[in-house]
Amino acid sequence: MLKHLRVSDGHRLLPVTIRNYERGDFTNLISLQALCFPPPYPSELWWNEEQLTEHVTRFPEGALCVEVEGIIAGSMTALRITLDDRIPHDWASVTDEGFIRNHDPDGDTLYVVDICVAPQYRKLGLGKWLMQSMYETVVHLGCNRLLGGGRMPGYQQHAHLLTPQQYLDEVISGSRYDAVLTFLLNCGRLPIGLLANYLEDEQSAHYAALMEWRNPFK
Numbered sequence: 001m002l003k004h005l006r007v008s009d010g011h012r013l014l015p016v017t018i019r020n021y022e023r024g025d026f027t028n029l030i031s032l033q034a035l036c037f038p039p040p041y042p043s044e045l046w047w048n049e050e051q052l053t054e055h056v057t058r059f060p061e062g063a064l065c066v067e068v069e070g071i072i073a074g075s076m077t078a079l080r081i082t083l084d085d086r087i088p089h090d091w092a093s094v095t096d097e098g099f100i101r102n103h104d105p106d107g108d109t110l111y112v113v114d115i116c117v118a119p120q121y122r123k124l125g126l127g128k129w130l131m132q133s134m135y136e137t138v139v140h141l142g143c144n145r146l147l148g149g150g151r152m153p154g155y156q157q158h159a160h161l162l163t164p165q166q167y168l169d170e171v172i173s174g175s176r177y178d179a180v181l182t183f184l185l186n187c188g189r190l191p192i193g194l195l196a197n198y199l200e201d202e203q204s205a206h207y208a209a210l211m212e213w214r215n216p217f218k
């Protein structure tokens with residue numbers, strides 16, 4: 001994957017590159033995780049060099065980053081797997097705790113391990129460009145779909161009033177905004193389920209919405 005484009009910050013059109021990340025990017029990718037997933041998100045869940053080494057070795061096509069004026073502003077990582085949707089899963093089991101040693105080159109699903117954009121580069125469309133680039137990877141590799149557990153970081157503060165399903169339904173209807181779920185919906189991802197104890201994620205009360213994008217050519 002190598003893509004050059006420009007995005008507007010309201011004043012200028014900034015040069016943007018989307019490409020596969022490599023070993024030389026690891027230090028910057030780890031710093032990026034710290035910016036993107038601040039407390040209460042557990043720092044043990046930030047990438048380490050060992051995990052990143054597995055990503056670029058086992059499935060380099062699923063390791064994407066976005067650069068703005070040469071600075072890494074975001075990243076997205078995926079693995080291939082075949083899943084039975086009737087069996088609930090959690091992040092750790094499906095992604096091998098982020099090590100992706102369970103990556104199956106014949107898997108029919110491109111499963112998202114992580115997507116993040118640094119706070120100072122948000123709302124420029126970079127997250128959507130990363131997602132779009134991963135959709136292109138789904139089509140290029142002939143997978144059936146892209147799938148992933150979407151955090152719902154606005155849920156915890158409403159958990160005393162709404163069940164996770166009610167919260168999700170309100171976000172789907174557009175009557176409620178969630179910083180991650182609304183973004184995923186606007187990227188064309190559709191919810192196909194709700195997963196409890198998906199990830200240690202207080203803000204989401206440890207829930208995630210299972211969000212799918214189907215390959216339109218399959």
Ligand SMILES: CC(C)(COP(=O)(O)OP(=O)(O)OC[C@H]1O[C@@H](n2cnc3c(N)ncnc32)[C@H](O)[C@@H]1OP(=O)(O)O)[C@@H](O)C(=O)NCCC(=O)NCCS
Pocket residue numbers: 008036037114115116117118121122123124125126127128129149150151178179180182183184186
């Ligand atoms: C979720 C995340 C990746 C989105 O990244 P992003 O680069 O800000 O995404 P985009 O810019 O494509 O879209 C974000 C919003 O900005 C809006 N936007 C995009 N370009 C814009 C512009 N030029 N002007 C104003 N708004 C704009 C989009 O419409 C979108 O709105 P929405 O939230 O209502 O969908 C980012 O917020 C993040 O890293 N969050 C923390 C990590 C995380 O929780 N990741 C998800 C794991 S499941």
